[in-house]
Amino acid sequence: GEDVEQSLFLSVREGDSSVINCTYTDSSSTYLYWYKQEPGAGLQLLTYIFSNMDMKQDQRLTVLLNKKDKHLSLRIADTQTGDSAIYFCAERRSQGNLIFGKGTKLSVKP
Amino acid sequence: GAGVSQSPSNKVTEKGKDVELRCDPISGHTALYWYRQSLGQGLEFLIYFQGNSAPDKSGLPSDRFSAERTGGSVSTLTIQRTQQEDSAVYLCASSRGGLAQTYEQYFGPGTRLTVT
Numbered sequence: 515g516e517d518v519e520q521s522l523f524l525s526v527r528e529g530d531s532s533v534i535n536c537t538y539t540d541s542s543s544t545y546l547y548w549y550k551q552e553p554g555a556g557l558q559l560l561t562y563i564f565s566n567m568d569m570k571q572d573q574r575l576t577v578l579l580n581k582k583d584k585h586l587s588l589r590i591a592d593t594q595t596g597d598s599a600i601y602f603c604a605e606r607r608s609q610g611n612l613i614f615g616k617g618t619k620l621s622v623k624p
Numbered sequence: 625g626a627g628v629s630q631s632p633s634n635k636v637t638e639k640g641k642d643v644e645l646r647c648d649p650i651s652g653h654t655a656l657y658w659y660r661q662s663l664g665q666g667l668e669f670l671i672y673f674q675g676n677s678a679p680d681k682s683g684l685p686s687d688r689f690s691a692e693r694t695g696g697s698v699s700t701l702t703i704q705r706t707q708q709e710d711s712a713v714y715l716c717a718s719s720r721g722g723l724a725q726t727y728e729q730y731f732g733p734g735t736r737l738t739v740t
Contacts, residue, residue: 549731556732557715609682610721611657612729
């Protein structure tokens with residue numbers, strides 16, 4: 515299909531790890547992104563990965579890319595209540611625009 | 625430094641009226657994008673400007689939508705004869721382009737458009 519797919523909801527306990535999964539569509543996409551959107555706020559770029567990498571780590575965030583399966587994941591270690599938000603996966607098309615998934619709402623329970 | 629700014633933050637308009645939404649990209653960013661976010665459709669790409677090149681309008685949903693970018697900086701998105709289905713948050717993003725191209729797109733806070 516033409517859509518970037520994500521599960522809509524994820525609930526975790528504070529201190530646990532969260533894993534948000536995404537499948538994208540265009541095998542020629544060169545960059546893949548994770549954005550965070552808190553209630554009433556704009557889109558915050560969290561991290562991105564180039565398609566020739568299979569992993570990128572940035573503090574509590576780990577991005578894994580399986581290019582063969584067109585699967586991207588974001589792992590948040592030691593999840594905190596402040597991590598509660600909607601997380602969007604996006605792929606960059608050759609024209610430069612981003613195609614977004616519908617977003618995964620992460621709820622962190624104390 | 626200053627991020628992407630958009631104005632107005634909220635706009636309520638009557639069906640059939642025209643609206644203009646403004647975006648100020650990050651200084652030095654030559655690439656500018658418009659997206660919209662609505663409950664039913666998620667985040668959709670609308671239009672893309674890169675420097676002085678002709679814009680990529682492939683995401684515009686109808687000919688009621690148009691955008692321009694003056695002097696390679698500020699952009700205005702115009703919606704003519706607004707319809708209720710145009711109600712959404714309109715987001716602008718910018719990134720470095722051309723020879724200094726990077727791949728981070730930074731978003732503004734958006735303009736929430738409500739058509740009554």
